[in-house]
Amino acid sequence: MLLFIPAFLLIMYGxxxxxxxxxxxxxxxxxxxxxxxxxxxxxxxxxxxxxxxxFVESDRDIDRLMGEGAIQVALVIPPDFSRSLLAGRQTAIxxxxxxxxxxxxxxxxxxxxAIAQGYSPSILIQPLDLHPRIWFNPxxxxxxxLVPGLMAFVLMITVVISTAFSVVREREKGSIEQLMVSPLxxxxxxxxxxxxxxxxxxxxxxxxxxxxxxxxxxxxxxNYGYLLAGMVxxxxxxxxxxxxxxxxxxxxxxAFMIAIITTMLPTFVLSGFxxxxxxxxxxxxxxxxxxxxxxxxxxxxxxxLKGAGLNALWSQMAFLVAFAALALGLSSMRLGKIxxxxxxS
Numbered sequence: 637m638l639l640f641i642p643a644f645l646l647i648m649y650g651x652x653x654x655x656x657x658x659x660x661x662x663x664x665x666x667x668x669x670x671x672x673x674x675x676x677x678x679x680x681x682x683x684x685x686x687x688x689x690x691f692v693e694s695d696r697d698i699d700r701l702m703g704e705g706a707i708q709v710a711l712v713i714p715p716d717f718s719r720s721l722l723a724g725r726q727t728a729i730x731x732x733x734x735x736x737x738x739x740x741x742x743x744x745x746x747x748x749x750a751i752a753q754g755y756s757p758s759i760l761i762q763p764l765d766l767h768p769r770i771w772f773n774p775x776x777x778x779x780x781x782l783v784p785g786l787m788a789f790v791l792m793i794t795v796v797i798s799t800a801f802s803v804v805r806e807r808e809k810g811s812i813e814q815l816m817v818s819p820l821x822x823x824x825x826x827x828x829x830x831x832x833x834x835x836x837x838x839x840x841x842x843x844x845x846x847x848x849x850x851x852x853x854x855x856x857x858x859n860y861g862y863l864l865a866g867m868v869x870x871x872x873x874x875x876x877x878x879x880x881x882x883x884x885x886x887x888x889x890x891a892f893m894i895a896i897i898t899t900m901l902p903t904f905v906l907s908g909f910x911x912x913x914x915x916x917x918x919x920x921x922x923x924x925x926x927x928x929x930x931x932x933x934x935x936x937x938x939x940x941l942k943g944a945g946l947n948a949l950w951s952q953m954a955f956l957v958a959f960a961a962l963a964l965g966l967s968s969m970r971l972g973k974i975x976x977x978x979x980x981s
Contacts, residue, residue: 657743659914661707662686663698672718677711679755685747698732704948705934708734709744740912783848784936785909787841788929791867792874792903793896795837799878800895802829803971804885822972826964830875837871858939862946862953866935869956873928874899876963883970903929931955 662680666673680686689707692698698710712730714720720727731748735741848854856863878895885891905911906920907929913921924930931952938944938952946953 657740657747657912657915658684659687660685660709660740660744660747661689661701661914663689663692663701663707663710665692665695665698665710665712667715668713668717670718672721673713676713676717676755679751680711680748685744700948702732702734703938703942703944705734705938708740709748711748783844783852783854784940785907785933787844787848788870788907788933788936789903789909790844791837791841791871792929792932793899794840795833795871795874796878796881796899797892797895799829799833799875800881800885800891801888802879803882803974804888804891805882808888822968825971826876826879826968829879830872830964833875833878834868834871837875838867841867841871854940856940857943859945862949863935863939866932866939866949866953866956869953869960870928870932870935873956873960873963876960876965876967879967880963880970883967883974902927906930907933909933928956928959931959 664677666677677688681688686709689701692701692710695712698707698712701707702710710732712732714728714730717727717729729752731745733741733744733748845856877898881891881894881898885894903909906913906916906924906927908924909929913924913930916924934952935949935956938949942948
């Protein structure tokens with residue numbers, strides 16, 4: 637552990653921690669479709685700050701893409717864009733920015749303003765008239781961005797660590813023999829050990845929601861039932877991981893270390909909680925796809941901040957279902973092997 641942990645920390649923080657704001661998803665609603673409007677759009681693609689995702693044909697497309705998290709910035713070019721510039725009149729450009737991540741939203745607004753100001757003198761002296769509009773978090777309050785992330789971070793760590801001690805503690809104290817002579821099969825044992833922790837964790841999660849609302853004004857804009865379903869799936873998967881660790885580790889100290897390594901660092905660094913995944917190297921981005929907190933965080937922010945529905949979150953829900961089933965299945969198999977070694981078939 638002493639040799640592995642420092643190297644692991646160095647690799648994780650060295651590659652994943654990146655405060656640069658780059659590769660923001662951009663959608664363009666070009667109502668003019670002229671050479672001038674295309675030239676203006678291309679200015680946003682010269683640097684690595686924006687990645688053009690698609691041209692849209694209506695405001696509804698912007699609503700949908702922003703709600704799904706496919707884009708962070710939308711540019712709306714009016715029908716008289718080029719004519720107004722050539723006539724020497726100011727032109728209003730609407731910029732819609734996802735305010736879900738406060739630091740990124742502020743930086744994106746600065747990028748857009750700088751590009752617009754840099755484009756304008758090539759045609760006339762008078763600058764463009766920019767009207768940025770921040771969605772989902774208009775006041776750019778950090779709490780609305782941090783509270784859902786903290787909820788995923790705290791729940792993942794607590795549920796895994798709490799259950800990581802369950803089986804290994806009985807093995808250390810010798811009470812595992814009582815499980816061996818019980819008529820319960822491994823699946824029933826796993827379910828029995830999981831249900832109490834799920835209920836306790838749900839109570840803890842609702843305390844976090846309550847404190848977030850009372851102290852920071854963070855409310856649930858979407859469907860509470862979807863949020864509750866996401867919580868149950870995430871907590872069940874986390875508890876399955878904890879039980880799996882408990883069946884692998886020989887001592888509580890080792891179980892604790894494994895639980896910390898597999899939950900705290902990945903959830904904090906690789907879930908998108910603090911550091912945007914799109915800014916990470918491609919290899920690290922690929923690793924994030926196996927981090928369950930990434931999907932739970934998308935569900936939390938989608939429902940709490942955007943009011944998104946199941947049509948925008950079904951893929952995240954599906955992954956959590958698969959994650960919970962895999963974690964519980966592996967922990968049941970491991971527990972079954974332990975019981976068989978004790979002489980119980």
